[in-house]
Amino acid sequence: MLSTCYTFFTYFAIMIFVFGILCKVWKYAITPNPLKIPLTPAPTNAIGVIIRMIFDAALFKSLFNGNKFIWLGGCALHLALLIVVASHIRFFVSPVPEPIMLLQTFFQSIGVFIGLLFIAPIIYLFIRRVWVDRIRFVSIFADYFVLILLFCIGLSGITMKYFIRPDIVAVKTFIIGLISFAPEPMPTNPIFITHFTLILILLVYFPFSKLIHSFGIFFSPTRNQIDNPREKRHVNPWDKQ
Numbered sequence: 001m002l003s004t005c006y007t008f009f010t011y012f013a014i015m016i017f018v019f020g021i022l023c024k025v026w027k028y029a030i031t032p033n034p035l036k037i038p039l040t041p042a043p044t045n046a047i048g049v050i051i052r053m054i055f056d057a058a059l060f061k062s063l064f065n066g067n068k069f070i071w072l073g074g075c076a077l078h079l080a081l082l083i084v085v086a087s088h089i090r091f092f093v094s095p096v097p098e099p100i101m102l103l104q105t106f107f108q109s110i111g112v113f114i115g116l117l118f119i120a121p122i123i124y125l126f127i128r129r130v131w132v133d134r135i136r137f138v139s140i141f142a143d144y145f146v147l148i149l150l151f152c153i154g155l156s157g158i159t160m161k162y163f164i165r166p167d168i169v170a171v172k173t174f175i176i177g178l179i180s181f182a183p184e185p186m187p188t189n190p191i192f193i194t195h196f197t198l199i200l201i202l203l204v205y206f207p208f209s210k211l212i213h214s215f216g217i218f219f220s221p222t223r224n225q226i227d228n229p230r231e232k233r234h235v236n237p238w239d240k241q
């Protein structure tokens with residue numbers, strides 16, 4: 001019964017996640033840009049815009065210019081997320097690709113505490129939001145909720161890795177069953193069930209949350225516009241008759 005419910009909710013959550021993101025991206029793509037507002041100094045050609053976008057999206061260059069501490073917290077969180085994703089691939093594919101195995105062995109050998117790297121910046125961002133008056137003033141429930149959700153996902157992951165180990169073979173069988181549309185029973189480890197439930201909540205919540213910034217950044221006119229108002233006249237879409 002539990003497995004059937006989770007199978008249903010998993011497919012449901014994935015559908016909301018995918019369609020939610022597609023709808024948001026579509027909405028961003030068709031939103032007209034009435035003004036030419038690239039953030040100066042801005043690139044004067046398309047290649048330059050792409051390079052700037054890559055630097056902004058991958059290294060958070062604007063954040064670096066604005067606040068070095070938050071930049072450091074953001075980098076640590078996103079790096080940890082990347083490592084977590086890489087180390088989770090083994091649950092999704094069989095056999096596990098050689099590079100992923102090597103990466104796994106590498107992180108284990110240098111003893112990187114991935115879980116802590118993941119939750120430490122979340123704790124920092126949470127404390128900053130509660131502590132700093134002007135940030136607390138502009139914070140709404142959604143800002144706290146997403147941090148708490150990610151924290152709980154990380155905490156349940158760490159608990160599984162270091163304290164209450166789930167049956168990894170059962171986890172893998174369950175996940176591959178879902179991917180191949182041949183559902184298998186859900187592992188009964190309560191921490192795994194918690195981890196998985198929180199991830200389903202994250203999937204459903206993602207398109208409606210501020211986490212959608214990971215897609216939205218590419219549609220930001222201050223970032224994606226070419227600084228060429230003298231060479232090419234920018235016409236307000238509402239003026240095109």
Ligand code: HEM
Nearest residue numbers: 084088091113114115118153154157158160161171175199
């Ligand atoms: C269907 C998707 C997922 C499954 C089946 C899953 C399963 C697991 C399992 C079994 C562990 C224990 C790892 C081990 O024993 O080596 C774990 C750890 C962890 N998971 Fe997930 N997880 C999923 C998605 C996620 C997502 C989306 C995130 C982050 C947003 C996440 C964050 C973590 C973290 C931070 C750890 C601790 C890693 C460590 O300390 O090495 N998981 N997960």
